[in-house]
Amino acid sequence: xxxxxxxxxxxxxxxxxxxxxxxxxxxxxxxxxxxxxxxxxxxxxxxxxxxxxxxxxxxxxxxxxxxxxxxxxxxxxxxxxxxxxxxxxxxxxxxxxxxxxxxxxxxxxxxxxxxxxxxxxxxxxxxxxxxxxxxxxxxxxxxxxxxxxxxxxxxxxxxxxxxxxxxxxxxxxxxxxxxxxxx
Amino acid sequence: xxxxxxxxxxxxxxxxxxxxxxxxxxxxxxxxxxxxxxxxxxxxxxxxxxxxxxxxxxxxxxxxxxxxxxxxxxxxxxxxxxxxxxxxxxxxxxxxxxxxxxxxxxxxxxxxxxxxxxxxxxxxxxxxxxxxxxxxxxxxxxxxxxxxxxxxxxxxxxxxxxxxxxxxxxxxxxxxxxxxxxxxxxxxxxxx
Numbered sequence: 268x269x270x271x272x273x274x275x276x277x278x279x280x281x282x283x284x285x286x287x288x289x290x291x292x293x294x295x296x297x298x299x300x301x302x303x304x305x306x307x308x309x310x311x312x313x314x315x316x317x318x319x320x321x322x323x324x325x326x327x328x329x330x331x332x333x334x335x336x337x338x339x340x341x342x343x344x345x346x347x348x349x350x351x352x353x354x355x356x357x358x359x360x361x362x363x364x365x366x367x368x369x370x371x372x373x374x375x376x377x378x379x380x381x382x383x384x385x386x387x388x389x390x391x392x393x394x395x396x397x398x399x400x401x402x403x404x405x406x407x408x409x410x411x412x413x414x415x416x417x418x419x420x421x422x423x424x425x426x427x428x429x430x431x432x433x434x435x436x437x438x439x440x441x442x443x444x445x446x447x448x449x450x
Numbered sequence: 451x452x453x454x455x456x457x458x459x460x461x462x463x464x465x466x467x468x469x470x471x472x473x474x475x476x477x478x479x480x481x482x483x484x485x486x487x488x489x490x491x492x493x494x495x496x497x498x499x500x501x502x503x504x505x506x507x508x509x510x511x512x513x514x515x516x517x518x519x520x521x522x523x524x525x526x527x528x529x530x531x532x533x534x535x536x537x538x539x540x541x542x543x544x545x546x547x548x549x550x551x552x553x554x555x556x557x558x559x560x561x562x563x564x565x566x567x568x569x570x571x572x573x574x575x576x577x578x579x580x581x582x583x584x585x586x587x588x589x590x591x592x593x594x595x596x597x598x599x600x601x602x603x604x605x606x607x608x609x610x611x612x613x614x615x616x617x618x619x620x621x622x623x624x625x626x627x628x629x630x631x632x633x634x635x636x637x638x639x640x641x642x
Binding site: 274275278279282283284306309310312313314316317318320328329331333334335337338339341343344345346347348 | 511515
């Protein structure tokens with residue numbers, strides 16, 4: 268592991284985002300790299316100093332009065348949006364359909380395979396069996412894609428296309444991300 | 451970032467049922483980290499208290515779109531966009547480059563580092579003041595990542611989403627911020 272990756276992992280670990288299986292590798296790197304250990308110490312020091320000395324604003328905190336007055340004027344908050352129940356689409360129903368299709372085609376494939384083992388002049392070839400299993404898998408994949416498409420259409424219809432964690436009333440053009448696409 | 455505390459969820463539910471006092475408790479709960487972030491990102495420009503109030507008003511108006519995951523993170527996101535909007539509106543018209551024909555494409559070009567805001571040049575030995583000055587000297591995008599981590603305790607995944615960049619870019623910005631702050635504050639550390 269190079270230092271660039273190690274420092275990235277250090278930052279992720281500090282934020283609680285580093286997978287547990289990577290911590291041992293990070294620890295092994297730190298054991299042998301003084302510079303990365305210094306970086307880790309810097310991060311810990313800065314956090315401690317910032318929270319002890321630099322976190323609190325030097326100016327008085329704003330009062331709550333204006334916000335509560337405005338909230339009173341706005342009336343009760345809007346109720347959380349709930350996705351309407353669309354009878355023909357629900358995740359459990361879709362999963363059940365996919366599972367049933369999978370079981371059906373699996374049973375068909377097993378049946379064909381057993382038929383192959385029985386002595387018979389009309390036994391299908393290995394290639395035919397592989398083709399049948401491949402077709403079964405392709406059919407399940409197509410079914411899954413179709414269900415995903417239906418879910419996307421349902422979401423468009425109910426206007427549920429905004430990520431709920433985005434700013435709901437961002438004004439102006441979207442910030443440009445590093446790939447050049449608006450967010 | 452840790453999600454909402456159970457008590458915060460309870461306050462949110464109470465406010466949704468019309469309890470204004472519960473809203474007050476939420477505002478109080480998040481007042482310090484949110485205001486600290488806004489103050490440091492608008493140092494010397496605009497009215498941070500106005501941004502703080504507008505952030506909450508916008509959140510209240512659109513509470514139906516909140517997914518109950520992380521209210522503070524959502525508030526930081528709103529504040530970030532408000533700061534961008536105000537910086538765009540206050541910046542004079544930028545002429546396109548004669549060579550490329552392009553103008554500034556990121557908000558960080560517009561929210562230029564103030565260099566020195568209301569904090570004085572001679573910081574003295576006060577560590578808090580020195581940290582404040584050191585933060586002001588960071589490029590705005592690095593300052594923001596640092597503040598979102600320290601004030602908001604946001605994950606890099608969330609920070610990347612706020613800034614509209616990849617998680618690697620957010621990590622790189624934090625890395626540079628830590629290195630610069632460490633260099634700027636090493637005298638302060640040695641004096642402790």
